[in-house]
Amino acid sequence: xxxxxxxxxxxxxxxxxxxxxxxxxxxxxxxxxxxxxxxxxxxxxxxxxxxxxxxxxxxxxxxxxxxxxxxxxxxxxxxxxxxxxxxxxxxxxxxxxxxxxxxxxxxxxxxxxxxxxxxxxxxxxxxxxxxxxxxxxxxxxxxxxxxxxxxxxxxxxxxxxxxxxxxxxxxxxxxxxxxxxxxxxxxxxxxxxxxxxxxxxxxxxxxxxxxxxxxxxxxxxxxxxxxxxxxxxxxxxxxxxxxxxxxxxxxxxxxxxxxxxxxxxxxxxxxxxxxxxxxxxxxxxxxxxxxxxxxxxxxxxxxxxxxxxxxxxxxxxxxxxxxxxxxxxxxxxxxxxxxxxxxxxxxxxxxxxxxxxxxxxxxxxxxxxxxxxxxxxxxxxxxxxxxxxxxxxxxxxxxxxxxxxxxxxxxxxxxxxxxxxxxxxxxxxxxxxxxxxxxxxxxxxxxxxxxxxxxxxxxxxxxxxxxxxxxxxxxxxxxxxxxxxxxxxxxxxxxxxxxxxxxxxxxxxxxxxxx
Amino acid sequence: xxxxxxxxxxxxxxxxxxxxxxxxxxxxxxxxxxxxxxxxxxxxxxxxxxxxxxxxxxxxxxxxxxxxxxxxxxxxxxxxxxxxxxxxxxxxxxxxxxxxxxxxxxxxxxxxxxxxxxxxxxxxxxxxxxxxxxxxxxxxxxxxxxxxxxxxxxxxxxxxxxxxxxxxxxxxxxxxxxxxxxxxxxxxxxxxxxxxxxxxxxxxxxxxxxxxxxxxxxxxxxxxxxxxxxxxxxxxxxxxxxxxxxxxxxxxxxxxxxxxxxxxxxxxxxxxxxxxxxxxxxxxxxxxxxxxxxxxxxxxxxxxxxxxxxxxxxxxxxxxxxxxxxxxxxxxxxxxxxxxxxxxxxxxxxxxxxxxxxxxxxxxxxxxxxxxxxxxxxxxxxxxxxxxxxxxxxxxxxxx
Numbered sequence: 001x002x003x004x005x006x007x008x009x010x011x012x013x014x015x016x017x018x019x020x021x022x023x024x025x026x027x028x029x030x031x032x033x034x035x036x037x038x039x040x041x042x043x044x045x046x047x048x049x050x051x052x053x054x055x056x057x058x059x060x061x062x063x064x065x066x067x068x069x070x071x072x073x074x075x076x077x078x079x080x081x082x083x084x085x086x087x088x089x090x091x092x093x094x095x096x097x098x099x100x101x102x103x104x105x106x107x108x109x110x111x112x113x114x115x116x117x118x119x120x121x122x123x124x125x126x127x128x129x130x131x132x133x134x135x136x137x138x139x140x141x142x143x144x145x146x147x148x149x150x151x152x153x154x155x156x157x158x159x160x161x162x163x164x165x166x167x168x169x170x171x172x173x174x175x176x177x178x179x180x181x182x183x184x185x186x187x188x189x190x191x192x193x194x195x196x197x198x199x200x201x202x203x204x205x206x207x208x209x210x211x212x213x214x215x216x217x218x219x220x221x222x223x224x225x226x227x228x229x230x231x232x233x234x235x236x237x238x239x240x241x242x243x244x245x246x247x248x249x250x251x252x253x254x255x256x257x258x259x260x261x262x263x264x265x266x267x268x269x270x271x272x273x274x275x276x277x278x279x280x281x282x283x284x285x286x287x288x289x290x291x292x293x294x295x296x297x298x299x300x301x302x303x304x305x306x307x308x309x310x311x312x313x314x315x316x317x318x319x320x321x322x323x324x325x326x327x328x329x330x331x332x333x334x335x336x337x338x339x340x341x342x343x344x345x346x347x348x349x350x351x352x353x354x355x356x357x358x359x360x361x362x363x364x365x366x367x368x369x370x371x372x373x374x375x376x377x378x379x380x381x382x383x384x385x386x387x388x389x390x391x392x393x394x395x396x397x398x399x400x401x402x403x404x405x406x407x408x409x410x411x412x413x414x415x416x417x418x419x420x421x422x423x424x425x426x427x428x429x430x431x432x433x434x435x436x437x438x439x440x441x442x443x444x445x446x447x448x449x450x451x452x453x454x455x456x457x458x459x460x461x462x463x464x465x466x467x468x469x470x471x472x473x474x475x476x477x478x479x480x481x482x483x484x485x486x487x488x489x490x491x492x493x494x495x496x497x498x499x500x501x502x503x504x505x506x507x508x509x510x511x512x513x514x515x
Numbered sequence: 516x517x518x519x520x521x522x523x524x525x526x527x528x529x530x531x532x533x534x535x536x537x538x539x540x541x542x543x544x545x546x547x548x549x550x551x552x553x554x555x556x557x558x559x560x561x562x563x564x565x566x567x568x569x570x571x572x573x574x575x576x577x578x579x580x581x582x583x584x585x586x587x588x589x590x591x592x593x594x595x596x597x598x599x600x601x602x603x604x605x606x607x608x609x610x611x612x613x614x615x616x617x618x619x620x621x622x623x624x625x626x627x628x629x630x631x632x633x634x635x636x637x638x639x640x641x642x643x644x645x646x647x648x649x650x651x652x653x654x655x656x657x658x659x660x661x662x663x664x665x666x667x668x669x670x671x672x673x674x675x676x677x678x679x680x681x682x683x684x685x686x687x688x689x690x691x692x693x694x695x696x697x698x699x700x701x702x703x704x705x706x707x708x709x710x711x712x713x714x715x716x717x718x719x720x721x722x723x724x725x726x727x728x729x730x731x732x733x734x735x736x737x738x739x740x741x742x743x744x745x746x747x748x749x750x751x752x753x754x755x756x757x758x759x760x761x762x763x764x765x766x767x768x769x770x771x772x773x774x775x776x777x778x779x780x781x782x783x784x785x786x787x788x789x790x791x792x793x794x795x796x797x798x799x800x801x802x803x804x805x806x807x808x809x810x811x812x813x814x815x816x817x818x819x820x821x822x823x824x825x826x827x828x829x830x831x832x833x834x835x836x837x838x839x840x841x842x843x844x845x846x847x848x849x850x851x852x853x854x855x856x857x858x859x860x861x862x863x864x865x866x867x868x869x870x871x872x873x874x875x876x877x878x879x880x881x882x883x884x885x886x887x888x889x890x891x892x893x894x895x896x897x898x899x900x901x902x903x904x905x906x907x908x909x910x911x912x913x914x915x
Contacts, residue, residue: 358638359636359637359638360638360640360643363643363656365651367648367651367652368648368649370648371648371649371652372652375649375652378653379652379653392772393773394767394771395771396649396653398767402766402767402768402771402772405766405768405772405774405781406774407774407775407776407779407781407784408779408781408784408785408788408822409784409785410763410785411766411768433669433776433777434665434666434668434669434777434778434900435665435668435721436660436661436662436664436665436667436668436720436721436723437661437720437721438658438660438661438664438719438720438721439717439718439719439720440640440658440660440661440719440720441643441656441658443656447720447721448655448656448661450655450657450661451665451668452665452770452777452901454773458773459773460770460771460772460773461653462654462655462657462770462901463653463654463655464655464656474668474672475668475669475671475672476672486652486653487651487656496652498652498653499653
């Protein structure tokens, strides 16, 4: 790729914002090793944890969470004109996955959505494409590049311990100089059909070739080529790189590549292997977002990824870097982890272990697509209706508004008609009005918590709760909204999404261990 | 100004099947059981029935839709049979229709019959009813125990009631109903339980345990109504008449506005006020002899006592623990065991409540007979606390 340095007259091209998301649960590797020791004793002594998605999370929901981490709570998202979602685990093969994300983010519909998949480097390919598009003279608006992975692995495999689930978001575009946090200097790519692993369409688990060959013939030869091309395009030397992001599950591979390219050893970033695991397509963006939290003006960041060749991008951190903070940030998500030693819970959430659901689990979850389309703003965007005269918020929105009821007394007067305007609830705080936790119905992670929540500024929804530690919900508990899987229609393979409430958590508070 | 229903319609006959896990009986068999008793009690022939109202809730495990299942099961003489469905309050809704038909003079004699066959699901608890295509896309996969359990969380918070104290009070509700049910040969559950048993039972939905939940039962109940004049002409004496029939249905206020506090049943308060006015009751705690309320869960009964004005707001816990609503108390509630122990075949429950009231008012309640009751109230609730149907009937001796 050619030099992408921008026309300074119109402002530089680069990163305008960043964010991440890591699921709360951290699986203890020792628990996995212990459970599988009879079969795979070679994993004994494995330490640390990996993230794993809750049963109601997938690459779409995690991408939404990362995007919200990046975009913040602001009402106006009209500047975003593109959403790219890169993942090797897109929930839908046919249905624009990034389009679901855009609906959840309540973005305007005059934007371009794009799904990218097929390689571990698809996130960096997407990032390069988005930056290239932003540099075009006709470009308007900003592009949100999202990456997420929620991979399935074979029990008792190395990948099961190495992989983690997560997502990241990088917002790019041409900015005024004081908004661009890191300016793009150059990109480089190598595209060859080097098959270190593959996953046929319709299969869930990767098939992997021998590690020694991947190291020697793949990574060691292809990644330096891409890096060299990017450095040349950027016009800087390898020794000038201050931060080198190169995720790989191969031990010390990043150090080996750095050495081969002449990158200083102190430029290597923590791969988060010990606590998080490798989040696949999301990982380079996740590590980039993590690195940007600590980046200082003038530093050079090189981010590279291997996969069907290799991709590399070089950025220079600007003076604006301190002006942006993600809502929680990768380090915040890291701190929010809760240890989980229950291996069968992990297997069940990953679909590797089918638990007895009982007859209550046989309920048909068929989704009427006509209904979904008609009410997509309410369902996917959590948009209520606010009566313009009274300010009363109604969810779901309706043609007739409530008016005049009081405790134990019927309404007086005539309800206002067609008086409601769209009113977004997803970024508003809420409190629990009433709740319960039940063990009767089938639920993938019992007990099923739900209750009524009242939103700050008006609005009430009886809704499901998620990511709950038993005992932490009470009347008045502050809650926030998360976009999650509502139901899976196993008969037809359709996933239903909606919003759930989860307790507001501060990033710094260590979580209680979940039992 | 409407003149209301008071004393315009009398009960000619009633019947109720044995409730319970009726593995032996189909919904049709249960209907025949209740119908036979009611027709014998009324002393009439099928040809004298002018209209029928048929209450049943579940389609998938019941008899399907429409009025035909009742007409065919009972071989009715090709009269109008209207299927009535209003969640768990469908029984009282069917009664209202029959009473209104008679009061309007549209027919001389009408029958309301409710039936539910719940034990063909293969599992415990109520089956999940369908709710259209929109609601399932956002509304929780909620079950009744957790919907009603939320009353407890909001009630505790509003009235600053200690969790243990509330748990003990609702346990008392169930202990009382079990004691009453033990004396009722038609009840589903006939074993007394101790407070300790109730408190120790497994949790179904925080804070409700197994014994805080009503029975899920098979059963049917029927009532035949007519005017006082026709009843007398058929040889009936000591008539039991309707004093009030009121139904209030949520309009979304509880669920969607931020005004309802979650601790009480808004519609019950509205329906109760209207029912007392229709019946001419000024002090229900003094004037009523007994109540049969919708104790689908123990917490519902406690809260309902306040909503009916029988306990003051926030005073339910004390009244329950003081035994006010026990069989020997000042205002017995669920003297037949209630939904808790008589059982809860959904479409039949509202009529079952009337059945006990009718027996008591006639002095025919055997071991459960209260001393000289004159006026009784039934409270039949459908849906869940934040959106529901509250149906209240008051019946009494014609001269009361």
